[in-house]
Every structure is written in structure tokens, then in C-alpha cells.
Amino acid sequence: MKPTSRAFKQNAHEALGDKNLQEALSDLEGGFVQGRLNAVNKLPEFDQLRDAGRDIKHHVLENLDVYLEIFEEKVVANGGQVHWCRSPEDARQKVLELCRSIDAKTVTKGKSMIGEEMDLNHFLEGHAVEPIETDFGEYIIQLADERPSHIIAPAIHKTKEQVADLFHEHHQKYGKSARLEEPRDMLDEAREILRPKYIEADVGITGANFMIAETGSTVIVTNEGNGDLTQTLAKMHIALATPEKIVPTLDDATTLLRILARSATGQEMSVYTTFSSGNKRPDDLDGPASYHVVILDNGRTDMVGGDFNDMLTCIKCGACLMHCPVWTAIGGHAYGWVYPGPMGSVLTPNLVGLEEACHLPNASTFCGRCQEICPQKIPLPRMLRKHRENAFTARLGPPQERMGIALWAWLAKRPALYRLATSLATGALRLMAGKRGSLKSVPLAGGWTHSRNMPTPQGGTFMQQIKAKRRAGGAP
Amino acid sequence: MSSARDDILGRIRGKLGADKRDASEQAVAERLKRTGPQPGQNPIPARGQLAAPERLALFREMAEAVDATVAVVGSLDDVPTSVTGYLAENNLPAEAVMSPDARMDEIPWADQPLLTLRRGRAEDADAVGITPVNAAIAETGTLMMTSGAETPVTLNFMPDTHIAIVQASQIVGTYEETWGELRGRTPRDGDGNFMPRAVNWVTGPSRSADIAKTLFLGAHGPRRLHIVVVDDNDEKT
Amino acid sequence: MKVAMFVTCLVDLFRPSVGFAALKLLEDAGCTVYVPEAQTCCGQPAYNSGARDEAKAIARQVIEAFEEYEAVIAPSGSCTGMISHHYPALFEGDEIWGPRAEALAAKTFELVSYLTDQLGVEAVTAAYQGEVTYHDACSGLRELGIRDQPRKLLASVDGLNLSEAPERDVCCGFGGTFSAKYGEVSGAIVTAKTAALGSTGATTVLGGDLGCLVNIAGRLQREGSPISVRHIAEVLAGMTDTPAIGASDAEDGS
Numbered sequence: 001m002k003p004t005s006r007a008f009k010q011n012a013h014e015a016l017g018d019k020n021l022q023e024a025l026s027d028l029e030g031g032f033v034q035g036r037l038n039a040v041n042k043l044p045e046f047d048q049l050r051d052a053g054r055d056i057k058h059h060v061l062e063n064l065d066v067y068l069e070i071f072e073e074k075v076v077a078n079g080g081q082v083h084w085c086r087s088p089e090d091a092r093q094k095v096l097e098l099c100r101s102i103d104a105k106t107v108t109k110g111k112s113m114i115g116e117e118m119d120l121n122h123f124l125e126g127h128a129v130e131p132i133e134t135d136f137g138e139y140i141i142q143l144a145d146e147r148p149s150h151i152i153a154p155a156i157h158k159t160k161e162q163v164a165d166l167f168h169e170h171h172q173k174y175g176k177s178a179r180l181e182e183p184r185d186m187l188d189e190a191r192e193i194l195r196p197k198y199i200e201a202d203v204g205i206t207g208a209n210f211m212i213a214e215t216g217s218t219v220i221v222t223n224e225g226n227g228d229l230t231q232t233l234a235k236m237h238i239a240l241a242t243p244e245k246i247v248p249t250l251d252d253a254t255t256l257l258r259i260l261a262r263s264a265t266g267q268e269m270s271v272y273t274t275f276s277s278g279n280k281r282p283d284d285l286d287g288p289a290s291y292h293v294v295i296l297d298n299g300r301t302d303m304v305g306g307d308f309n310d311m312l313t314c315i316k317c318g319a320c321l322m323h324c325p326v327w328t329a330i331g332g333h334a335y336g337w338v339y340p341g342p343m344g345s346v347l348t349p350n351l352v353g354l355e356e357a358c359h360l361p362n363a364s365t366f367c368g369r370c371q372e373i374c375p376q377k378i379p380l381p382r383m384l385r386k387h388r389e390n391a392f393t394a395r396l397g398p399p400q401e402r403m404g405i406a407l408w409a410w411l412a413k414r415p416a417l418y419r420l421a422t423s424l425a426t427g428a429l430r431l432m433a434g435k436r437g438s439l440k441s442v443p444l445a446g447g448w449t450h451s452r453n454m455p456t457p458q459g460g461t462f463m464q465q466i467k468a469k470r471r472a473g474g475a476p
Numbered sequence: 477m478s479s480a481r482d483d484i485l486g487r488i489r490g491k492l493g494a495d496k497r498d499a500s501e502q503a504v505a506e507r508l509k510r511t512g513p514q515p516g517q518n519p520i521p522a523r524g525q526l527a528a529p530e531r532l533a534l535f536r537e538m539a540e541a542v543d544a545t546v547a548v549v550g551s552l553d554d555v556p557t558s559v560t561g562y563l564a565e566n567n568l569p570a571e572a573v574m575s576p577d578a579r580m581d582e583i584p585w586a587d588q589p590l591l592t593l594r595r596g597r598a599e600d601a602d603a604v605g606i607t608p609v610n611a612a613i614a615e616t617g618t619l620m621m622t623s624g625a626e627t628p629v630t631l632n633f634m635p636d637t638h639i640a641i642v643q644a645s646q647i648v649g650t651y652e653e654t655w656g657e658l659r660g661r662t663p664r665d666g667d668g669n670f671m672p673r674a675v676n677w678v679t680g681p682s683r684s685a686d687i688a689k690t691l692f693l694g695a696h697g698p699r700r701l702h703i704v705v706v707d708d709n710d711e712k713t
Numbered sequence: 714m715k716v717a718m719f720v721t722c723l724v725d726l727f728r729p730s731v732g733f734a735a736l737k738l739l740e741d742a743g744c745t746v747y748v749p750e751a752q753t754c755c756g757q758p759a760y761n762s763g764a765r766d767e768a769k770a771i772a773r774q775v776i777e778a779f780e781e782y783e784a785v786i787a788p789s790g791s792c793t794g795m796i797s798h799h800y801p802a803l804f805e806g807d808e809i810w811g812p813r814a815e816a817l818a819a820k821t822f823e824l825v826s827y828l829t830d831q832l833g834v835e836a837v838t839a840a841y842q843g844e845v846t847y848h849d850a851c852s853g854l855r856e857l858g859i860r861d862q863p864r865k866l867l868a869s870v871d872g873l874n875l876s877e878a879p880e881r882d883v884c885c886g887f888g889g890t891f892s893a894k895y896g897e898v899s900g901a902i903v904t905a906k907t908a909a910l911g912s913t914g915a916t917t918v919l920g921g922d923l924g925c926l927v928n929i930a931g932r933l934q935r936e937g938s939p940i941s942v943r944h945i946a947e948v949l950a951g952m953t954d955t956p957a958i959g960a961s962d963a964e965d966g967s
Contacts, residue, residue, distance in 0.1 A: 009895070009897075012895070012897060012898050013897055016897060016898070016901050029879075029880055029883070325883055325884040325886060325902045325905075326895075326898055326902070329898055329901040329902055329905070330898060330901075362891075362894065362895070363891070363894075363895050363898065364888065364891065365851070365884050365886060365887065365888025365889075365891045365899075365902075366761060366851075366852075366888060366889075366891075367851035367855070367883075367884035367888070368851055368852070368855040368856070369851070369855070369882065369883070369884065371855075372855055382802075385760070385761060385763065387763075388761070388762060388763030389763040389764075389765050390763070391763055392762060392763035392764050392765075393763070401762070401890075401894065402762075402764075405758060405759055405762045405764050405767065405890075406764070406767065408754070408758055408759065409756075409758075409759045409764060409767035409768075409770065409771060411753070412722075412753040412754040412756070412759075412771050412774075413753075413770055413771060413774055415750065415751050415752070415753050418753045418754075422722075422725075422726050425726075426726050426727070435961055436961050437934070437956060437957075437959045437960040437961035438930070438931060438934040438959040438960075438961075440935075445893060446896065447892070447893040447894060447895070447896025447897075447899075448892055448893050448896055448899075448931070449896075450896045450897055450900055451896070451897070451900030451901075451903070451904065451932065451935060452900060452903065452928065452931035452932045452934070452935050453930075453931045453932075453934035453935050453959060454931055455727070455927050455930050455931055455934070455958050455959035456959070456961075457726060457727045457728070458727065458728050458729055458730060458955065460729060461725050461726055461729060462720050462724055462725040462729035462732035462733070463720065463725055463748070463750075463752075465729055465733075466732070466736075466748050467750070470748075
């Protein structure tokens with residue numbers, strides 16, 4: 001998928017002016033944030049589980065190649081195959097190849113962010129294979145020809161009215177003419193339309209929340225059951241994964257599953273958690289005849305053992321997005337690629353390059369709420385700052401900003417000059433303000449004064465005043 | 477020219493240090509032996525670790541909290557009436573597709589002759605599916621089903637109503653116990669591969685909140701999950 | 714206790730009265746307060762902009778100016794966090810500056826939490842008539858665990874009634890240079906914050922970090938809101954005769 005992260009400011013501007021989006025984003029605090037907190041409060045061991053989950057992933061990353069090899073062996077022992085792909089282009093080509101190997105015409109899909117990375121749907125369509133999204137959120141945005149705006153709630157940016165309009169437009173061809181009002185009815189209509197698709201589908205493609213080395217299993221987690229119908233009813237199951245999704249054992253997967261749903265949606269456990277290990281067995285009455293795991297690298301192996309290693313411990317719960325003041329103000333599309341919010345701002349520059357994605361690590365207040373709630377305790381602000389350091393060194397970003405910081409730092413190292421320069425600046429602001437307590441506009445500060453006044457400095461700096469006081473005999 | 481596989485694995489080992497490969501293999505081998513609830517393993521919530529009657533009560537509470545319905549009966553003999561009663565209450569036809577599993581044969585379905593049962597996997601027209609379970613986990617009110625010749629998984633997902641028959645003795649406190657049981661099964665092959673094609677954890681009926689963040693039951697999977705627990709535990713325990 | 718005050722660049726340049734309020738609180742609690750001449754900035758703007766070398770240069774200056782004192786007190790969670798959390802990280806592995814940074818970090822405190830946690834202050838003798846709500850700055854909250862301490866002291870202020878705002882632990886959108894670089898997004902975040910603060914019915918907003926307070930006050934002024942914004946030190950020290958942040962001399966809000 002081609003990134004538009006360079007246009008972040010413009011994207012954010014449009015997002016802030018988008019009434020439908022702003023309505024859809026309102027009250028996420030009451031929903032997801034409170035929901036997570038309630039679930040966490042009900043499990044005394046939650047914090048220990050976070051530590052354990054983080055340790056599991058760190059251990060895996062320290063031994064990643066060994067684990068991947070074992071995983072592959074086990075998949076093959078179960079009758080499946082593992083396909084290794086360096087780039088998104090390679091991966092989608094591989095998926096097409098697999099589809100063509102059984103002359104597939106239609107493909108049902110469970111939600112997969114990796115599928116987004118490889119722009120799989122458009123690619124398949126361009127090669128006469130029809131992809132059908134089955135997760136309701138993904139189905140909605142497929143109709144709208146849009147990207148997901150959140151990694152677990154892809155259509156969160158859509159209002160009820162927008163969904164009704166989409167269904168009304170696109171369900172005509174199924175003989176549905178009424179424009180529905182109630183979400184219940186929309187859900188039922190979508191279910192009715194999608195059910196035969198599962199049965200007709202040649203290939204079912206899912207993501208993989210985890211890959212278990214012990215058993216060669218991939219794990220998916222859904223609330224709808226679409227992932228299960230997708231993989232069970234088709235003739236071929238393809239699971240899309242990336243190398244860092246490995247966990248050592250079933251028990252380790254279990255530990256991570258305990259913190260995943262609680263962090264993502266505030267549920268104790270997602271409705272459907274399925275561990276898939278290979279092909280249909282000879283006596284099975286249902287299941288896919290063949291099972292394939294596509295492992296896409298796309299820059300992740302470059303992160304192993306480096307400054308961004310910890311980002312690879314992410315379990316894609318999406319909690320950081322819901323807790324982020326920036327994401328909740330502008331939604332996911334403004335970030336311009338597949339992964340938005342705090343985790344997206346760390347991951348994206350690693351995958352598409354810092355030059356393209358430079359805005360993302362900069363558009364953060366470092367409030368730290370993301371790290372506070374991350375189930376894996378990933379030090380997100382630290383890594384965002386690391387991107388900023390790399391950008392500064394590489395001279396990316398507007399030169400005025402670098403010059404401004406350099407000037408500030410130069411002055412700060414020279415107290416006498418600093419005092420001179422800053423009293424001039426604050427004096428100037430006071431002059432401009434006159435008797436007013438705050439200024440509506442200030443030269444060079446358009447970003448600030450766009451929606452705020454600039455409070456007028458009190459006048460006379462503290463350091464000047466204290467020096468005068470103490471010279472005049474006011475203690476120490 | 478190296479394959480993508482060699483490329484990817486090679487880059488990883490390059491980052492980790494070629495000289496550390498042997499130590500890695502050893503660490504992994506030791507780690508893969510670490511299975512099951514033992515001291516020093518992953519923390520396991522205390523919540524489900526209760527005596528049998530309390531486990532049943534917790535299982536019920538957790539399952540009902542996620543909108544499953546639970547009926548507790550005293551013996552296998554009571555199951556058929558419980559099932560037909562449930563179907564009638566919910567205005568559902570007295571017909572279902574059922575797992576071919578031998579455990580279902582121990583239930584005297586003939587006591588309810590008006591209940592039409594077909595054994596096999598689910599088809600699109602099936603409105604009700606009846607299955608046994610491999611285990612039930614009290615910690616979150618979760619059912620665990622495993623695929624097999626007698627336990628097709630389509631029964632868990634396709635029919636609009638899923639009725640699961642659980643023996644109280646199948647209710648465990650934690651997921652980890654269920655993995656222990658699976659590992660103890662006879663391996664399919666000489667390499668100790670014990671996993672069935674699919675293991676399903678089911679926690680309540682299907683749901684979605686994708687439209688206007690409002691939660692509804694019955695997305696793609698079953699709209700109703702009804703759990704009949706046969707409480708064969710000794711009353712005095 | 715012989716302590717040194719790190720006044721912070723925002724207090725120094727924008728609102729010296731906060732510095733004097735901090736001075737009074739510390740002296741009332743029995744401290745002798747030094748104000749080292751060679752202080753300017755803690756280096757956070759450079760640090761958060763990725764200018765690591767510049768940040769280190771400023772940090773070395775701060776360490777040198779302050780390390781001789783028993784404790785260093787700052788009326789700001791974010792500057793305190795910079796010194797106590799990030800200076801050690803900046804000099805990790807540095808055999809000379811690492812230990813010096815660690816030593817300074819261990820004895821640098823935010824003002825209010827220093828009074829309560831280190832000096833055992835339980836109450837102040839100030840009075841302030843008004844409905845007040847308190848904004849928790851992110852660095853103070855998350856890096857330093859400051860949440861109960863300001864509330865404890867505010868509870869002792871005669872006439873003051875504290876209401877808690879919804880979404881208390883959500884950022885105000887300041888984020889230092891973020892507020893200028895991504896002004897529109899920052900504006901949207903602070904607008905949500907002023908709505909949350911205003912919903913309490915409070916007529917005064919207090920906080921421990923001038924960056925947040927200037928941001929919030931600026932937005933309230935733009936909204937034409939009568940709500941006053943002050944640094945908590947001003948209220949605790951009973952020094953509220955100056956105009957509130959962003960208020961003119963004519964609209965002295967006390």
C-alpha cells in the first residue's frame with residue numbers, strides 16, 4: 001500500500017473538519033478505555049501477565065531464527081507449507097500463485113493488517129480473483145473502497161448513517177432495495193449476504209495473531225466467527241503472518257491471549273480463538289484440504305536486536321490507539337499508511353522509511369499513556385524520540401525547526417546571552433500585548449495561535465528579580 | 477542467489493550473532509520443554525483454581541456474563557428433555573445436526589422421539605447444532621472443542637444455535653490443564669505431533685460492535701450458545 | 714535543608730511569581746533555598762526534538778550548576794522528569810557523566826511532591842475562595858507518580874472546593890514543540906480538555922506544570938471563558954494577588 005504519510009498535516013486538517021469522523025470518534029473514552037480498565041481491574045494477575053508476555057516475546061526475538069525453523073518443520077509435519085517473502089510484492093504474488101494453483105475464483109478474507117500492507121485485495125482483483133472481506137468492519141470499508149482506520153476496529157470512523165448508505169447502494173444487486181435504519185438489521189443483512197460467499201469460496205485467507213513453534217499452529221482471534229468460517233469452508237487456508245509473531249508453546253500463547261482481548265476491547269476473552277495446525281486430517285469431515293503460512297518480512301528482520309527491537313513485541317491489540325490524544329482527535333487515515341497511532345508511528349518509519357513517514361513520530365505529545373497501557377510495556381515514547389533523533393541527524397524535517405532548536409540550545413548554554421535574548425523576546429511580547437492579558441496572534445507562532453491565545457509574560461524574568469532581591473540583601 | 481528463506485533467516489542470525497547460534501538452539505530446546513503449570517512458568521490466574529462445585533459455579537457465571545445460556549441437569553438422562561425444552565422456549569424447530577461423536581450416543585435421545593437428529597458436519601440449512609466439548613474452562617466460561625473424525629468444527633460455527641453438552645467433570649480451572657491433556661494424547665506420528673487440525677475456544681455467542689459501536693449478537697457465528705452441563709459431580713464433594 | 718531551585722525556563726520567562734511562590738513554600742517548610750545563577754533550561758526541547766548532543770551539552774551545564782546541593786526542586790513535573798529520568802538515559806554508558814547524572818537524578822524533585830513526600834508537609838495555611846479543578850500534567854503523573862500530593866495540600870486550603878474533571882489523565886495537547894508544530898491537532902486536544910475541565914463548574918484551573926497551564930489558559934482565553942488558570946504554588950503560598958495566566962491586569966481573577 002502506498003503511504004501518504006508525508007501529507008500528515010493536510011490529512012489531519014481534513015480529519016479535524018470531517019464531521020462524520022469526529023462524531024464517530026467521540027466517546028471512545030467511555031467505551032474502549034473504560035472497558036479495558038474494568039477488565040484489568042477484574043484480574044489481579046494482569047500486571048504480572050504483562051511482564052510475562054513481554055519476557056516471552058523478548059526471549060523469542062533473541063532466538064527468532066531457531067524458532068522460525070522449528071515452526072516450519074511442524075507446519076510441514078502437519079501437511080502444510082510455509083512460504084517466505086521478503087517484500088509485500090513477493091507476498092501477494094505468492095498468494096496469487098497459491099490461488100491459481102487451485103484455479104480459485106473467489107477468496108474470503110478474515111481481517112489481516114498484513115494483507116493491507118501488501119494491498120492484497122486490489123492486486124487479486126486485478127488478476128481476476130475476487131476477494132470478499134468477511135469481518136463486518138472490513139466488509140464496510142471494502143464497500144467504501146477505504147483503508148482501515150484502526151487495527152482492530154477498521155470501520156470505527158464510519159457513522160451508522162454512512163453504513164446504511166453503503167449497504168443501500170451495494171446490496172441492490174442482491175435484491176435488497178430498502179435503506180436500513182437499525183444496526184441490528186444491517187448486521188443481519190450483511191450476514192445473509194456473506195454466508196453463501198463462505199461456502200462458495202475456493203480460498204480462505206486469515207491473519208495470524210500468533211504462530212506457535214511447539215505445534216506449528218497459527219492462532220486467530222475474532223468475535224464474529226468469520227475467521228473460522230473463512231478457513232474451514234474453503235478448500236485452501238492461507239494464513240498471513242510476519243516473523244515476530246512466533247511464541248514458543250501453547251502455554252505461552254495462552255499467556256498472551258489473556259492480555260490481548262482485555263487490552264483490545266475489554267473482553268475477558270474474544271469469542272472465538274482458534275488454533276489451526278495444518279490440513280484436514282484424513283478422517284476429518286470438514287476443514288481445508290491445504291494449509292499455507294505466508295511469512296512476510298518487509299523490514300522487520302532489520303529491526304531485530306536494534307533500537308526498535310521492542311516494537312516487534314507488539315501483539316496488535318490497538319489499545320495504544322484508543323488511549324492516544326492524537327489518534328482520538330484525527331482517526332487512523334491521517335497517518336497515511338496501514339498502522340496508525342503510537343504503534344504505527346514507531347513501526348511505519350521502519351517499514352516505509354523515515355523520510356516518507358517523518359511526521360508520524362513527531363506528531364506526539366509524549367504523554368506516555370500508550371506505554372502505560374501497552375500490554376507488552378513497550379517503551380513507545382522512547383522509540384518515537386529515537387526516530388526524531390535519527391531524523392535530526394539526517395536533517396529531515398523543516399530546516400527552520402532544526403535552526404530554532406539549535407539557536408535555543410546555543411543560547412541555553414550561555415546564560416548571560418540567554419538572559420539578554422529572552423528578556424528582549426518577552427519584552428517584545430509585553431509591548432505587543434499592551435494591557436491585554438493574552439495575544440490573539442504572535443509572529444512565527446501561527447501553529448499555536450490558530451486556536452489559542454498566547455498569554456502575556458508577567459514581565460521581568462525570575463532570574464533578574466531574584467538576583468536583584470538577593471543583591472539587596474535577601475538571603476543566601 | 478539465496479532464497480527468500482535463507483535471506484530472512486540469515487539476516488536474523490546476522491543481527492543476533494552467528495557465534496550465538498549454538499547457545500540459541502540450546503536455549504530454545506530447553507524452553508520448549510517448559511510446558512504446563514509449574515513453578516517458574518508463566519503466571520496463571522488464581523481465579524479458576526477452585527474445587528469442583530465452585531468451578532462449575534464460576535463457569536456458569538462467566539458463560540452467562542458473555543450471553544451464553546446455561547442449564548444444569550443431574551444426569552445424561554436429563555439431557556434430551558432439557559434440549560427440547562430449550563428449543564421450544566426459543567421457538568426453534570425440534571431438529572438438529574449433531575456430532576457423530578460416541579459421547580453423544582450415551583445420551584438417550586430416543587426419549588424425545590419428536591426431536592429429529594442428523595449426525596454429521598453442518599450444512600447451510602442447519603439451524604441447530606449439538607456438540608460435545610473437549611473441556612470447559614471456568615476462568616472465562618470458555619468451551620474448548622477439537623476437530624476430529626467425530627467432531628466436525630462446522631457444527632460450532634454454521635448453525636444459528638449451538639448447543640454444547642458438557643460434563644461437569646470436564647470443567648477445568650485453567651486453559652493450561654487442557655493443553656496438558658492434549659499433549660498426553662497418542663501422537664499422530666512418530667514425531668509426537670498431537671494437535672488436531674483445529675482447536676476452538678468459544679466464549680459466548682458470536683457478536684459484533686462494528687456498526688456504530690453498538691454490540692449485537694449473531695454476527696457470522698451462532699447467535700445463541702446454549703450450554704447443558706451434566707452435573708455428575710458427587711454431591712458430597 | 715539546603716536546596717537549590719531549578720526555576721524552569723517557562724516560570725523564569727513567563728511567570729516569575731510562580732518561582733517566588735515556590736520559594737516561599739520551601740522557606741516556610743524550613744529550607745534554605747539557593748538559586749544557582751548558571752541555569753537556563755533543562756534541555757527538554759532539544760532532547761524531544763532529537764537534538765541529542767545539544768541536550769547533553771545543556772544537561773552537563775545543569776549537572777555542574779546543581780550537583781553540589783542536597784536537593785534540587787523544580788515547580789514542574791516535566792523538567793523534574795527530564796532531570797530525574799532522562800539525564801541518566803542521556804549519559805548511559807558514560808563513565809564520567811553517567812554517575813553524575815544518576816546522582817543528580819536521585820535528588821531532584823518536583824515542588825509539591827517534595828513538600829509532602831520528603832518534608833512531610835501535610836497542610837498549608839493559605840486561603841482561596843473558589844471552585845477549583847486540578848489538571849494532572851502527563852510527565853508528573855506518569856514519570857513521577859504525582860497525583861495525590863497536590864490534592865492533599867489543596868484539601869488544606871481554606872475555602873477551596875475541589876472537583877475532579879472527567880478524563881483527568883488525558884493529555885492537554887501541549888507536548889512542548891508539538892503545540893507549535895502540529896498546532897491544529899494540539900488545538901483540538903486542548904479544546905477537548907477545556908470542555909472537560911469546564912464541565913466541573915470550576916472557576917479556577919490549577920496545575921503543576923506551566924506548559925500545560927499556558928496551553929489551557931490560551932485556549933480558555935480564545936473561548937472567552939471566565940475560568941482562571943494558576944499554578945498550584947500560587948494558591949498554596951497564598952500569593953494570588955497577581956492576574957491569573959492570560960488574564961489582564963484589569964481582570965484580576967482571584
